[in-house]
Amino acid sequence: MPPRLQLSPVFRVHTLPSQISCRRSYASSSATSPEIYDVVCVGGGPAGLSLLTALRSSKLTSNLRIALIEAQDLQKNRLRDPSPDAYSNRCSSLTPGSVRNLQEIGAWSYIHASRVQPYQEMQVWDGITDSRISFDWTSASPLPFTPRKLSQPTTIATMVENTNLTTALLARLSSLGGVDIFSPTKVSSIELGSQTPDVDLSSWPILTLSDGKSLAARLLVGADGANSPVRTFADIQSRGFDYNRHGVVASLKLSGPGWGGPDHKTAYQRFLPTGPIAMLPLPGNMATLVWSTTPERAAKLKSLSANDFIAMVNAGFRLSAVDLEYLHTLPSGQEEEVAWREHHTPIKEKDIPMKVVHVQENTVASFPLRMRHADTYTGERIALVGDAAHTIHPLAGQGLNQGQADAAALTRTISAAVATGQDIGSLLALEPYNDEQYAANNAMLGICDKLHRLYSVESGPLVGLRSLGLSAVDSMGWVKGLLMGRAAGG
Ligand SMILES: Cc1cc2nc3c(=O)[nH]c(=O)nc-3n(C[C@H](O)[C@H](O)[C@H](O)COP(=O)(O)OP(=O)(O)OC[C@H]3O[C@@H](n4cnc5c(N)ncnc54)[C@H](O)[C@@H]3O)c2cc1C
Incomplete structure (x- = not known):
């Protein structure tokens, strides 16, 4: 059981850029300082926006007074007039469970549907031994415990640009109204309040914003990402x-829509000793890349010309780890070198992604990969959700999905507290949220970490064992069905 920690009295951000607060909607202009809110959420990323949308769309919690503080300009980050040939390089695979949540809170109908891509098949293989496991709902054995009334799902996951998701959540939130949005506004400091003759705020977090405003929070939610100021305050x-690994991302165009055609899309992931390379399908011939590799190789990939970068990605799915190691040492000229090597390597094209033919300008970028887990998600008047609570290796595409599950679980906890007349900020009322999410997230963090370690090994008995394991699971239809059910969030 993780230890419970007390609030430390002051968190202070030392850089205070002067930003204009664009405050929207329904806050009263009362002269009292600080303004009192039931819920103050710091962070308007996918986790924070999902939580607030869920709170506003539920009858039990829709009367709470809510504020959102986001350092970036939420208006600017919206998806506007998107072109069908241009995709953001930050995409996520949403499990059916996450999509269901988004439908339930009314956000999914605001998604730009033409820009999301469900996929039905997944091909995962070992870059050293080539042993492979494939997941395909269309050929999976029926789940042994699926209730008769429920049909087997057909989608493994759905690819969505993160901006498409946050734009939809914001649109739903603004249709519901009732949230005071401070954006672009940074939290400058958080400290505990005090007791006055009128009100006792001595256990309440008081936030000072970059525009000088002051807010008191009955419940302060940290949805403020991996370096969470709220977590620091608490x-x-x-x-x-x-991990000493970076995730290289890019938006790519393939030579065709995929081997199964436009209606049957496949996600591909090949485990290389430096980390997995994954190609996830987007609509049409588009795809998104996540290549986890060493910081040095990530820097090299980012420095290459478009043609050399494309050649390296194609090689990442086709050539041996030894070839790739050599290709990374070349300052340039990968295009010619890969063409020559591919010509001399037997390649079964159908089990790998179609060839990349174009990389969208300015989309090659990289992000450092970390594993972090907060000791607890709750404190007195504090709750953490999303990356503020946990950061996970992207190899199983779980980070954003975990944040969605956090948001749904915290909404249930707050609703139960409202229904039973409890103080929603009390540690006792928040306990069920921690109970529901902590162990589940911890298990997923452990699985992804172990997978990363298992596939980082290049030689020795472990390599043989992991291949045996993959082949064994691949031949057991019902086990694969179960795994797919779990991955789907069922
Ligand atoms: C390469 C890569 C690929 C990934 N692929 C997947 C995938 O396929 N599927 C998946 O589920 N997940 C994936 N993830 C993980 C996913 O991107 C994150 O888990 C998710 O975006 C976290 O959302 P969040 O809302 O918790 O945090 P964030 O998106 O980090 O949002 C935090 C917000 O808080 C704001 N903020 C911070 N400090 C302050 C402050 N002082 N004042 C005001 N505001 C503040 C920030 O501006 C930011 O908007 C991937 C991650 C990486 C790196």
């Missing part, structure tokens, strides 16, 4: 390590 430790 003195909740976050433990873990850096």
Whole structure:
């Protein structure tokens, strides 16, 4: 059981850029300072926006007074007049469970549907031994425990640009109204309030914003990402390590819509000793890349010309780890070198993604990969959701999905507290949220970490064992069905 930690009295951000607060909607202009809110959420990323949308769309919690503080300009980050040939390089695969949540809170109908891509098949293989596991709902054995009334799902996951998701959540939130949005506004400091003759705020977090405004929170939610200021204020430790790996992302155009045609899309992931390379389908011939590799190789990939970069991505799915190692040492000229090597390598094209023919300008970028887990998600008047609570290796595409599950679970906890007349900020009322999410997230963090380690090994008995394991699971239809059910969020 993780230790419970007390609030530390002051968190202060030392850089205070002067930003204009664009405050929208329904806050009263009362002269009292600070303004009192039931819920103040710091962070308007996918987790924070999902939580607030869920709170506003539920009858039990729709009367709460809510504020959102986001350092970036939420208006600017919206998806506007998007072109069908241009995709953001930050995409996520949403499990059917996450999509269901988004439907339930009314956000999914605001998604630009033409820009999302469900996929039905997944091909995962070992870059050293080539042993492979494939997941395909269309050929999977029926789940042994699926209730008769429920049909087997057909979608493994749905690819969505993160901006498409946040734009939809914002649109739903603004249709519901009732949230005071401070954006672009940074939290400058958080400290505990005090007791006055009128009101006792001595256990309440008081936030000072970059525009000088002051807000008191009955419940302060940290949805403020991996470096969460709210977590720092609450003195909740976050433990873990850096993987010494970067995730290289890019938006790509393939030579065709995929081997199964436009209606049957496949996600591909090949485990290389430096990390997995994954190609996830987007609509039409588009795809998104996540290549986890060493910081040095990530820097090299980012420095290449478009043609050399394309050649490296194609090689990442086709050539041996030894070839790739050599190709990374070349300052340039990968295009010619890969063409020559591919010509001399037997390649079964159908089990790998179609060839990349174009990389969208300015989309090659990289992000450091970390594993972090907060000691607890709750404190007195504090709750953490999303990356503020946990950061996970992207190899199983779970980070954003975990944040969606956090948001749904915290909404249930707050609703139960409202229904039973409890103080929604009390540690006792918040306990069920921690109970529901902590162990589940911890297990997923452990699985992804172990997978990363297992596939980082290049030689020795472990390599043989992991291949045996993959082949064994691949031949057991019902086990694969179960795995797919779990991955789908069922
Ligand atoms: C390469 C890569 C690929 C990934 N692929 C997937 C995938 O396929 N599927 C998946 O589920 N997940 C994926 N993830 C993980 C996913 O992107 C994150 O888990 C998710 O975006 C986190 O959302 P969040 O809302 O918790 O945090 P964030 O998106 O980090 O949002 C935090 C917000 O808080 C704001 N903020 C911070 N400090 C302050 C402050 N002081 N004042 C005001 N505002 C503040 C920030 O501006 C930011 O908008 C991937 C991650 C990486 C790196």
